[in-house]
Amino acid sequence: MSTPKKVVLAYSGGLDTSIILKWLQTAYGCEVVTFTADLGQGEELEPARKKAELLGISPDNIYIEDLREEFVRDFVFPMFRANAVYEGLYLLGSSIARPLISKRLIEIAAETGADAIAHGATGKGNDQVRFELAAYALNPDIKVIAPWREWDLTSRTRLLDFAEKNQIPIAKDKRGEAPFSVDANLLHTSSEGKILEDPAVDAPDYVYQRTVNPEDAPDTPEFIEIGFERGDAVSINGEALSPATLLTRLNDYGRKHGIGRLDLVEGRFVGMKSRGIYETPGGAILLEAHRGIEQITLDRNAGHLKDQLMPQYAEMIYNGFWFSPEREMLQALIDKSQEHVTGTARVKLYKGLARTVGRWSDQSLYSEEHVTFEDDAGAYDQKDAAGFIKLNALRLRLNAMRARKAGK
The missing domain is CATH 1.20.5 (Single alpha-helices involved in coiled-coils or other helix-helix interfaces)
Structure with a gap:
């Protein structure tokens, strides 16, 4: 690959991506543009701006964007119309965020005249595949830099040494080994690595950050009504809400009742198995309610066909093929199936479970x-x-x- 002149970096403001930023400058001598996306991860993003400026990035080359509405409207909701779950359990919280980040990386590269993008995904995981497949689908000529596949900073000690030599601030809690790594957005929280690597050992309760322990959840059930139009949730208890606001509200309900926890050993696209602890409180409620309203509005054979195709659709998303022609073909079929999926599902929330207990619709096939x-x-x-x-x-x-x- 020819030496890039300008690189757009997916930048969180954390230690690892700050090291990548400086490494790009020293290894390639190139100009760096940073892009930080607010996907509802629950962190302040302004510190990322200050960190980028501290590392020599001009204000014009720092992009910080709130993408929560676009994330839910154009990525999460289309996926939930399919009731997509990977390997029968995983609601694809990390997988569905990557194509949006890649989309903006490519768009910013075009806006700024950059000839390359860079990401901080490791060479062992799925995210490198997802970022890069999406990028190449949107710009076949883009250069992609994946530092974890190139550099010799192969240990925590080497990373910290590099940071110190290049005057990159290191928080006190970064000196020791992190007990596990976390990825978060509005749809989910994912924790993996370190103390979670032995699948025979229970995950400590402090790993769960988004939900109360179901055993400690309220002893009284709560009932909510979720309204749908053409397969997308549009209201809670009669109040019309934007996509991101609605998912945020469902997250609050799920957190309170301990809903959406998952301990999963999954088959990664790169070949190995990995263990992850996932929390998808609002997504678990949304999936239950969507299936509930489909029960009365979706034709039997159409619903069965959807269920047959769903594992393929979910695998496409998990493997990084969001912008592939086959995913778009399936999406057209799925969206056609949702023409009459309009109505209301009443859901009972109690001790870690979300269960549909009522459903009604002017489009109902139930007689x-x-x-x-x-x-x-x-x-x-x-x-x-x-x-x-x-x-x-x-x-x-x-x-x-x-x-x-x-x-x-």
Whole structure:
């Protein structure tokens, strides 16, 4: 790869990305633009601006943006229309954030005339794949720098030595080994590494940062009503809310009731298995409510087809193929399925669980007169079932006759 002249760095303001910033300047002698995204991680972002300025970045080359609404509206909500879960459990909180960050990196590169982008993902994880696949899908000519795959700062000691030599401030709590690493955004918190690496050992309760222990949650259940339009949540208890505000509110409910905890050993795209502790309080409630409203508004076969395709869709997101043609094709199918997914789901929140206990819609396919155990006034002729059964049994009877003829 030719030496880049200007690089847009995904910059958190933390120690690792600050080291990367200085390393880019020293290793490549290039101009650096920093991009810090507010995806609802719950941290102040202005310190990132001051840190970048301290490291010699001009104010014009520092981008700090609030992307929470775009994140939920254009990435989280489309994913939840599919009820996407990876390996049956994971709500893809990290996976769905990466394409948005890459999108802005590419856009800022175009705005500033940069010829490269850089990220702080390691060479062992999935994020390097997600960042770079998204980047190349949006700009096939972009250069991508992944310092963890290039430099010789292979230990914590070397990283700290580099920081000290280059006058990068080191917080006191960074001197020792961090007990685990954390990734957070409005949808979830992910913790992994160090004390969590042995999958046979329970995760300490202090790992959980976004939810109370379900055992300590209120002893009285709480009921909320979530309104949907065309598959997207639009209100809570009748109050219309923006996408990010709605997810924030659901997070508050989930935190209070200890909802959305997950201890998972997953199969990474790069080949190894890893153990992660995930908290997705609002997302867990949203998934339950969405499935609840789909139960009465989605055609049976359409719903079954969605469920068959969902694992493929979830795997595309997990593996970093958000901007792929196959994901976009599936998204069109999923969005078509949501045309009538409008209505309200009533959800019970209690001791770590979210459970749909009621659902109603003007678009409902549920017909009480057809399913009643009382007199249905001719809405359904039960005699019709005999012919239906005989036709569906025909091939089974023919198979049985053949087996009997063969003496089996």
